[in-house]
Amino acid sequence: MGVSGCGKTTIGKQLSAVLKIPxxxxxxxxxxxxxxxxxxxxxxxxxxxxxxxxxxxxxxxQQASSVIIxxxxxxxxxxxxxxxxxxxxxxxxxGSFELIHKRMKSRDPHFMxxxxxxxxxxxxxxxxxxxxINIDQSTEKITTEIVKAINKKDIGIIGxxxxxxxxxxxMARKGLAVSLYNRRVEGKEENIAADIAQQYPEFESAAAxxxxxxxxxxxxxxxxxxxxxxxxxAVNQVIDQLKTTCQKGDVIIDGGNSFFRDTETRYTAxxxxxxxxxxxxxxxxxxxxxxxxxxxxxxxxxxxxQVGPILEHIAAKNSLGQICCQHIGTGGSGHFVKMIHxxxxxxxxxxxxxTYDILKATGKNNLDIAAVFDSWLAEQGYGSYLxxxxxxxxxxxxxxxxxxxxxxxxxxxKGTGARTSIEGIQLGIPFNIISSALHARFMSSxxxxxxxxxxxxxxxxxxxxxxxxxxxxxxHSARLLNHIQGFEYLKAAARQYKWELDLSTIAxxxxxxxxxxxxxxxxxxxxxxxxxxxxxxxxxTLQLIQTKEQLVQVxxxxxxxxxxxxxxxxxxxYLHGITQxxxxxxxxxxxxxxxxxxxxxxxxxPTGPSHHTxxxxx
Ligand code: 6PG
Numbered sequence: 001m002g003v004s005g006c007g008k009t010t011i012g013k014q015l016s017a018v019l020k021i022p023x024x025x026x027x028x029x030x031x032x033x034x035x036x037x038x039x040x041x042x043x044x045x046x047x048x049x050x051x052x053x054x055x056x057x058x059x060x061x062q063q064a065s066s067v068i069i070x071x072x073x074x075x076x077x078x079x080x081x082x083x084x085x086x087x088x089x090x091x092x093x094x095g096s097f098e099l100i101h102k103r104m105k106s107r108d109p110h111f112m113x114x115x116x117x118x119x120x121x122x123x124x125x126x127x128x129x130x131x132x133i134n135i136d137q138s139t140e141k142i143t144t145e146i147v148k149a150i151n152k153k154d155i156g157i158i159g160x161x162x163x164x165x166x167x168x169x170x171m172a173r174k175g176l177a178v179s180l181y182n183r184r185v186e187g188k189e190e191n192i193a194a195d196i197a198q199q200y201p202e203f204e205s206a207a208a209x210x211x212x213x214x215x216x217x218x219x220x221x222x223x224x225x226x227x228x229x230x231x232x233x234a235v236n237q238v239i240d241q242l243k244t245t246c247q248k249g250d251v252i253i254d255g256g257n258s259f260f261r262d263t264e265t266r267y268t269a270x271x272x273x274x275x276x277x278x279x280x281x282x283x284x285x286x287x288x289x290x291x292x293x294x295x296x297x298x299x300x301x302x303x304x305x306q307v308g309p310i311l312e313h314i315a316a317k318n319s320l321g322q323i324c325c326q327h328i329g330t331g332g333s334g335h336f337v338k339m340i341h342x343x344x345x346x347x348x349x350x351x352x353x354x355t356y357d358i359l360k361a362t363g364k365n366n367l368d369i370a371a372v373f374d375s376w377l378a379e380q381g382y383g384s385y386l387x388x389x390x391x392x393x394x395x396x397x398x399x400x401x402x403x404x405x406x407x408x409x410x411x412x413x414k415g416t417g418a419r420t421s422i423e424g425i426q427l428g429i430p431f432n433i434i435s436s437a438l439h440a441r442f443m444s445s446x447x448x449x450x451x452x453x454x455x456x457x458x459x460x461x462x463x464x465x466x467x468x469x470x471x472x473x474x475x476h477s478a479r480l481l482n483h484i485q486g487f488e489y490l491k492a493a494a495r496q497y498k499w500e501l502d503l504s505t506i507a508x509x510x511x512x513x514x515x516x517x518x519x520x521x522x523x524x525x526x527x528x529x530x531x532x533x534x535x536x537x538x539x540x541t542l543q544l545i546q547t548k549e550q551l552v553q554v555x556x557x558x559x560x561x562x563x564x565x566x567x568x569x570x571x572x573x574y575l576h577g578i579t580q581x582x583x584x585x586x587x588x589x590x591x592x593x594x595x596x597x598x599x600x601x602x603x604x605x606p607t608g609p610s611h612h613t614x615x616x617x618x
Contacts, residue, residue: 001073002093003120005104007135007142008070011093014143016068026071029055043119046075053081060086074123076305079130083309087154087175089220091146092130097121099136128222128249128306152220153179153207155310157228158238160192163282164228166289167255170314172202179207181215216245223250224307226280231258231415239266248274251306253297255280257416260332260339263298267331276303279331281338283514284316292316294514295325296341296506298334316513318522324512326505333499336423337490337506343420343434344486345515346413348386350437350567351478356390358471358558358565361461366402370394376472384479384518411441420489429492430577433485436570443564462561466554473550478571480543483524484534485574491532504528535578544575551575590615 002008009025016023030038034048056071060082073079079090095103101117126132131149133142156179157168172178180203182192193208209215216223223246227238235254242252252275254263263279270277281296282289295315297304304327315325328334359369370391376382377391396403417438424431443450453459487503494501507525510516527534534540551572558565577583589600590613599610 001071001079001090001130002095002135003074003100003117003124004072005100005117006093006095007103007139008072008093011135011139011142011146012068012070014139015146018143018147019066019068021066021068023068023070024059026052026056026069029059038116041115043116043123046077049078050081053078057082057084057086060088072120074120075125076127079127080305087313089150089154090130091149092126092132093135093142094132095135128302131221149220153177153218154220155179155224155226155307156181156215156219157226158182158212158215159228160196161228162286163255163289164226165196166286167226167228167282167293167314168196168206169200169202170290170292171310172200172206174313176310176313177205178203179209179215179218181209181212184210212241213245216242221247221249222306223247224253224310225251226253226255228255231256231262235262235266239270243270243273243275246275249276251276251278251299251303253278253280253307254335255282257281257338257342257414258335259419260334260336263332263335267299271300276300276306278303278307279333279335280311281328281334281341283338283341283510283516285515288316288513288515292324292513294341294509294512294517296328296334296337296509297325298328298330298332298337300330301327318508318512318517320511322508322511324509324514326502326509328506328509329499329501331497331499333497333501336493336497336499337501337509339416339420339423340486340490340493341510341514341516342416343424343431343489344482345386346417346420346437346441347433347482347486347567347570348384348479348516350440351475351482351571352386352390353440354558354563354565354568355471355475356394357563358466358554361464361558361561361563362466363463366394366404372468376475381519381523382472382476384520385515386518408447409444410447411444413438413441417441423493424489427489427492427496429489430574431485431489433482433567433570433574434489436566440564440566443566459562461563464557464561466557470550470553473547474554474568477544477547477551477575478568479518479520480540481571481574482567483520484540487524487528487532487534503532548575 012023030052034044034052037044037048056069060067060069071082073082073090082088097117104117133145133149135142154176155171157164158181160180160182168178168180180193180197182189184190191210193210197203197206197208207218209218219225225242227235229235229238235256235258239252246252252270254266258279260279267277267279276299278297278299282293284293288294292315295311297308297311308327312323312325315323317323328337356369359372373387373391377387393404400406417434421431421435421438424435490501490503490506493499504525507521507528511521511525527537527540531537555565555569555572592598593600593612594615597612599612601610602608
């Protein structure tokens, strides 16, 4: 790329000979009208150029392997057009007006007259993706520098754990040139990146490192580096090391489950160094990382222009072909949204677990339960990744029988659900459904105590029957309430942290690739385009009214059978709570005022003065 006269065709042909990659001159794609216009000394407009650029992009997309194309590509939006769905590298032949003007006057006849050179310089916009090559040197030296530059990798991935490795494999499979890095810990982690590069054919042209400066040096400028190491101190350590080698304009991406406040701090600190920081929520586990995760990136517009195309390129697409990666916002909002994803996930998992428990208590075995869930999955609106994997789990046997029946009933967690609960407390919003699922895991962790108390109380679950239709409706209602609460939580956070969160976009990201992908999430995406108060939407109100009785009946039967159903009842309590116009909180206020003189408002004057009553003297 570069202004007319900078030597694109000459260098392009030289490069083609050296790299044995076909060369094409972008000028050959101009329409007759454009050529005539330029020959008449009239500069082209955007309207003239965009169809020309689109024709070059179409040509590039049709190529089965790399090509070299000479094209002025003067503006950032021109380069965006050229690189649409094409993995591209922009080599900018950089020279002074004087040098180029002199060359233009001595070159073979060309439809671009020297008089237009100034308009080219006036139009030229250089941005981070332009790799500068000084043209005030021999074509051989220019070509050598370019070869060196294009052998740089598009993106580097630090941390060859399951997620880092699979994201790197995903990128390599999509045609990106990657550098892999894993630290060296004598006796524990040695040659990890090199071994992985050897292991997978998609890494044929990948570079592998244990030396971080060499890894950084291997990357095309502006460097894009994805950190996939455990959240917390490890991320800080890596960033501190990168600070010494990265430069202004480089982009560091954290794709782990980092705490959003940590991301905010890192974002601010790196911005001061001119280094872009992208906090990315990645969902979909091992398989998602490899085949297409849901990606929730937060960063500046400039940083997204650099890494957004790569993240969108490797992200999942939902069943409508929509990409499950969109620019969420800035700072820690990407990691925050991922945290809420995990909060909703915990509750979704617990709702299924309690439903499984109820079905077991009615005497059904794993195969029966799997059959019930399969019948639900066959219904529009009930499809969900978590329910699908549950039916597979229920049916999985080995020589000793059902694996599920041998798994210790103590659920652990890596902390994302806990953080969602802590933040919910900070925000002071209803999030009882998510927290009930977290507490269910905590309850499961006191297994020894549960066994003792069970013996002490001689507790048995009384077998009971349940109407399967009611159970299905109760299950659906609980899930709906979980989603409603989850999006209400996001709204409260957006207000608190002044994030411009587009809830429909977030729902779209969650319709593919992630753990909570489901038919219901598509419904959320549609709804959130019309309203951000889901429960007041008539169709949702109707669904909740029509299934409330079933939720009550299922909870009642399970409670009578002494079956713990913390999340199903949390959903029902949320529904009862959010639909109760007048609650018993007036008594709480009175008690607080009685013993602490904390005062209270009056119902008929909620924004008026606070009142105190001397309860003892009246
Ligand atoms: C995802 C998952 C993932 C999660 C692990 C462990 O979206 O891919 O949510 O990010 O961290 O599955 O989660 P817990 O240990 O907190 O259950």
